[in-house]
Amino acid sequence: MAKAAQYAAIDVGTTKVCTLVGQTNASGGVEVVGVGVVPSRGLQKGMVVNIDEATDAIRASIQRAAHSSGGQIRHAYLGITGSHLTSVNNRGTVTMVRPDRLVAGDDVSRVMEAARATVGVPNNREVIHVLPRGYTLDGQEGIRNPIGLHGFRLDVDAHIIMGALTSIQNLTKCVEQLGVTVDDLVLEPLASGEAVLTDDERENGTLLVDIGGGTTDIAVFQQGSVAHTSIIPIGGHQFTHDLVIGLRAPYAAAEAAKIAHGTVEPDGVGEDEMVELSAFGDTAKRPVSRRLMADILRARFDELVELVQAEVRKAGYLGLLPAGAVLTGGSSGLGHLTEVAEHLFNMPARIGRPTGVSGLTDSISAPAFATSVGLLLWAARFGDQEGRAQSGFSLTEWIQNLLTLLRSRN
Numbered sequence: 001m002a003k004a005a006q007y008a009a010i011d012v013g014t015t016k017v018c019t020l021v022g023q024t025n026a027s028g029g030v031e032v033v034g035v036g037v038v039p040s041r042g043l044q045k046g047m048v049v050n051i052d053e054a055t056d057a058i059r060a061s062i063q064r065a066a067h068s069s070g071g072q073i074r075h076a077y078l079g080i081t082g083s084h085l086t087s088v089n090n091r092g093t094v095t096m097v098r099p100d101r102l103v104a105g106d107d108v109s110r111v112m113e114a115a116r117a118t119v120g121v122p123n124n125r126e127v128i129h130v131l132p133r134g135y136t137l138d139g140q141e142g143i144r145n146p147i148g149l150h151g152f153r154l155d156v157d158a159h160i161i162m163g164a165l166t167s168i169q170n171l172t173k174c175v176e177q178l179g180v181t182v183d184d185l186v187l188e189p190l191a192s193g194e195a196v197l198t199d200d201e202r203e204n205g206t207l208l209v210d211i212g213g214g215t216t217d218i219a220v221f222q223q224g225s226v227a228h229t230s231i232i233p234i235g236g237h238q239f240t241h242d243l244v245i246g247l248r249a250p251y252a253a254a255e256a257a258k259i260a261h262g263t264v265e266p267d268g269v270g271e272d273e274m275v276e277l278s279a280f281g282d283t284a285k286r287p288v289s290r291r292l293m294a295d296i297l298r299a300r301f302d303e304l305v306e307l308v309q310a311e312v313r314k315a316g317y318l319g320l321l322p323a324g325a326v327l328t329g330g331s332s333g334l335g336h337l338t339e340v341a342e343h344l345f346n347m348p349a350r351i352g353r354p355t356g357v358s359g360l361t362d363s364i365s366a367p368a369f370a371t372s373v374g375l376l377l378w379a380a381r382f383g384d385q386e387g388r389a390q391s392g393f394s395l396t397e398w399i400q401n402l403l404t405l406l407r408s409r410n
């Protein structure tokens with residue numbers, strides 16, 4: 001029997017690097033056959049700031065995943081985040097050239113390319129995704145898949161995501177110098193959405209919020225497609241740092257206390273509840289008020305929600321997302337986050353755990369692995385060339401050209 005095709009995904013987070021190896025099983029599902037999770041180094045706010053340190057962490061993660069899968073990793077899908085990533089909506093238009101005016105796959109590729117070509121990309125920035133939001137054929141709006149229909153003029157409303165060339169270059173360099181070819185870059189909230197959202201949520205309108213260690217990545221889904229994306233440079237690190245300042249505690253102690261006792265609902269904490277925390281330069285522990293901790297964490301969460309709401313407003317979806325907010329990422333483990341988020345966002349909220357894979361899932365079932373699992377699902381879904389071209393989700397060939405260009409500049 002032929003060996004099942006394997007694919008790999010690397011999630012280079014600010015806190016951890018997670019490499020997953022998967023393969024499609026007999027029933028068409030994705031089975032995780034290799035896992036490598038190691039602490040991250042050399043990253044700040046989702047971006048590589050020290051190539052050597054980041055490369056070492058990525059190497060360790062890849063080696064673990066390869067070891068557990070019993071094979072080598074030569075290609076991988078790679079997640080990308082950081083506030084250098086921006087998005088715009090743009091329209092592309094083409095006319096049908098065939099005598100029968102039938103829309104074919106290459107017309108869809110042409111119209112996506114037209115949307116990309118007319119957006120105006122500065123020299124120091126590069127396009128990462130061109131995502132179709134909907135097509136219009138001869139003025140008829142709201143067409144999801146125009147292939148097979150007849151028409152003279154095809155328009156696409158596309159969501160275009162671009163990033164700083166240097167940040168893309170720094171991240172891909174870390175992976176490629178380990179002998180691993182980057183198949184494609186995937187914006188992290190899109191990957192997270194792949195792992196935690198239901199089709200119903202995407203269809204009816206939902207806000208995905210991935211609160212990681214260095215960034216909060218958001219994506220608005222509506223009518224099955226991506227309407228808006230944004231990266232906010234605030235994550236768990238900033239929550240912990242606020243505790244360091246507010247409680248005058250060392251970072252490691254503040255981080256441990258946040259994970260064990262952190263909540264964003266001070267009213268749910270008794271006035272006299274105390275938490276033992278080590279102090280600077282002292283081996284002895286001292287009691288600190290858990291209510292004070294909660295006040296500090298809540299202030300940061302209030303600010304974060306305001307920034308997220310500003311993005312939703314900017315996208316024009318405030319009050320228009322009936323499926324509510326899905327919160328994921330490691331920092332979604334903060335106590336009472338769902339209730340407080342429902343109150344602040346004024347919509348339903350739930351915690352999103354990654355689903356959709358089988359196999360070695362024990363260590364990757366927590367919300368912190370939403371991006372990692374989503375990247376693997378992405379690789380499985382768009383990994384074959386035909387699937388990508390038809391999805392219009394990613395200009396694979398174009399990305400490959402970019403990567404070749406970047407390599408030639410190194």
Ligand SMILES: Nc1ncnc2c1ncn2[C@@H]1O[C@H](COP(=O)(O)OP(=O)(O)OP(=O)(O)O)[C@@H](O)[C@H]1O
Pocket residue numbers: 012013014015016017040045046081211212213214215216235236237240255258259260262329330331332333334335367368369
């Ligand atoms: N139970 C918990 N309560 C609060 N915070 C938590 C909890 N568990 C983990 N965290 C926080 O989650 C963060 C790590 O999340 P995650 O693994 O999603 O980040 P990352 O992918 O490494 O970073 P990023 O995607 O932002 O680059 C850390 O800041 C950690 O403190």
Ligand SMILES: [Mg+2]
Pocket residue numbers: 013014188212213329371
């Ligand atoms: Mg992450």
